[in-house]
Amino acid sequence: MTFFTHDIQLLIIEDNPGDYCLIKEYIDEQLRNPVIRHVLNFAQAKDLLQREIQFDAILLDLSLPDLSGTALVEEMIALSGIIPIIVLTGIVDKEFGIKTLSMGVLDYLLKDELNGPQLIRSIFYSIERKKINIKLHSSEENYRNLFQYSPQPMWVFDLESLYFVHVNDAAVNHYGFTNAEFLGMTIRDIIPTNDIAAFEDIIESHKMNLAYFTALVHHVRKDGKLIHVDIQSNPIIYNGRKARLVLATDISDRMQYIKAIEEQNKKLQEIAWIQSHVVRAPLARLMGTIEVLKHQNQDIPANALFDSILSSADELDGVLREIVKKSEQVKNNPSDETQCSNYR
Amino acid sequence: MKLNVQIIDDDQVIIFLHKVIIKKSGLSADPAIFSNGQQALNSLLQNFQQGERYLIFLDINMPVMDGWQFLDEIQKLPFEKSIMVVMVTSSIDASDKIKAKVYSQVIDFIEKPLKFDACNKLIQLPEIAHFL
Numbered sequence: 001m002t003f004f005t006h007d008i009q010l011l012i013i014e015d016n017p018g019d020y021c022l023i024k025e026y027i028d029e030q031l032r033n034p035v036i037r038h039v040l041n042f043a044q045a046k047d048l049l050q051r052e053i054q055f056d057a058i059l060l061d062l063s064l065p066d067l068s069g070t071a072l073v074e075e076m077i078a079l080s081g082i083i084p085i086i087v088l089t090g091i092v093d094k095e096f097g098i099k100t101l102s103m104g105v106l107d108y109l110l111k112d113e114l115n116g117p118q119l120i121r122s123i124f125y126s127i128e129r130k131k132i133n134i135k136l137h138s139s140e141e142n143y144r145n146l147f148q149y150s151p152q153p154m155w156v157f158d159l160e161s162l163y164f165v166h167v168n169d170a171a172v173n174h175y176g177f178t179n180a181e182f183l184g185m186t187i188r189d190i191i192p193t194n195d196i197a198a199f200e201d202i203i204e205s206h207k208m209n210l211a212y213f214t215a216l217v218h219h220v221r222k223d224g225k226l227i228h229v230d231i232q233s234n235p236i237i238y239n240g241r242k243a244r245l246v247l248a249t250d251i252s253d254r255m256q257y258i259k260a261i262e263e264q265n266k267k268l269q270e271i272a273w274i275q276s277h278v279v280r281a282p283l284a285r286l287m288g289t290i291e292v293l294k295h296q297n298q299d300i301p302a303n304a305l306f307d308s309i310l311s312s313a314d315e316l317d318g319v320l321r322e323i324v325k326k327s328e329q330v331k332n333n334p335s336d337e338t339q340c341s342n343y344r
Numbered sequence: 345m346k347l348n349v350q351i352i353d354d355d356q357v358i359i360f361l362h363k364v365i366i367k368k369s370g371l372s373a374d375p376a377i378f379s380n381g382q383q384a385l386n387s388l389l390q391n392f393q394q395g396e397r398y399l400i401f402l403d404i405n406m407p408v409m410d411g412w413q414f415l416d417e418i419q420k421l422p423f424e425k426s427i428m429v430v431m432v433t434s435s436i437d438a439s440d441k442i443k444a445k446v447y448s449q450v451i452d453f454i455e456k457p458l459k460f461d462a463c464n465k466l467i468q469l470p471e472i473a474h475f476l
Contacts, residue, residue, distance in 0.1 A: 277405065277434065277435055277437075280436060280456070281355065284456030284457045285358060285361070285456075285457065287457045288362070288457025288458065289357075289361060291361070291365065291458075291459050292364050292365065295368060300364060304360065308357045308360070308361070311357065312357065
């Protein structure tokens with residue numbers, strides 16, 4: 001066999017000497033230089049596996065003198081780690097042999113029907129399948145981590161009961177509820193009372209059945225603080241039930257900035273209006289007075305014109321002061337930009 | 345045939361100045377003064393006589409009835425064709441100038457202050473000149 005770069009190493013756990021001899025013979029027939037370790041009971045196997053783990057596969061008899069059946073399989077699965085286990089069983093335990101597959105055993109072989117090629121095929125098949133399982137498991141774990149350690153709050157809620165069924169660390173940190181508290185709550189519990197009606201509308205409109213939807217909503221954190229949240233939501237099947245995966249982005253800071261900018265814009269527009277209308281009025285009067293002065297002869301009392309100039313200049317001065325005051329308000333905008341940042 | 349000249353403005357200094365300029369330029373020896381559109385409209389309704397023409401210097405921003413409301417009101421008069429309006433405003437908003445073009449009575453749009461040059465041009469307009 002050129003399948004392995006090293007000689008294959010097997011652990012055989014079998015208390016019956018006859019069965020062991022038969023198995024060893026099959027293996028020796030089929031493989032060149034196999035390394036076989038043989039133990040007679042669970043205690044020995046445990047001792048060995050806790051010291052060495054370089055086996056390629058484990059052949060396990062289901063009835064050992066010190067442990068057997070379900071308890072044995074469970075213990076062995078826990079001990080074996082990445083090593084595939086193949087169980088060997090008599091015809092009377094065939095049913096249980098099948099059952100062990102769901103417990104993490106890779107294959108079961110009936111001793112009465114055993115032959116060399118079948119045994120070897122099972123060993124290699126189990127080794128490869130175990131490798132694939134490990135890869136799959138690690139890929140699942142990667143995806144779970146992407147969810148769990150995402151810097152953005154995310155959760156899954158049950159579409160029917162509206163209960164949170166999974167929340168990530170960022171959601172726990174951002175909203176202040178513990179994981180256990182979240183799992184005892186429904187989506188309604190983070191919606192402010194005033195928004196419940198709108199939320200019911202979303203439920204009623206079957207929007208929750210959409211493939212994807214996004215919404216700007218309010219949420220209430222555990223400390224009672226209201227936050228603006230941009231929600232993105234996808235349907236998923238979670239543990240066999242209809243659910244939605246939600247990504248929640250807190251945009252309270254952004255909203256605060258927009259509000260501040262809008263207020264500044266309003267002030268600037270007021271200033272522009274004053275420039276166009278209020279400043280222009282006394283200025284026009286000044287210009288008009290000068291126009292009349294230019295064509296002055298003795299028929300107009302000079303005092304009236306001087307009064308006009310003075311009152312217009314005074315008014316202009318007042319307007320300019322008002323503009324300066326408004327400009328300063330734009331500079332030191334009163335809206336508190338730090339209000340929302342304390343939870344960041 | 346007679347040309348009645350009116351000044352509608354709420355600013356006393358402007359009224360004084362415009363009165364001087366209108367008199368000196370020869371447009372009118374005695375222009376009538378109203379401090380808002382409503383007063384002017386009442387006067388028109390009471391005093392209009394067949395064959396008379398009106399030249400109204402109209403401010404925009406005024407209390408009670410502003411320049412735009414006054415323009416809307418005179419559209420309803422049976423003698424609206426006998427009225428000519430010169431908009432006189434301290435606003436330099438381009439939008440006001442565009443809005444004024446909608447009204448057929450508006451023959452000029454002047455940014456305050458009213459100047460002798462502007463009055464002299466008005467006097468030369470044929471529809472005004474033949475009254476003087």
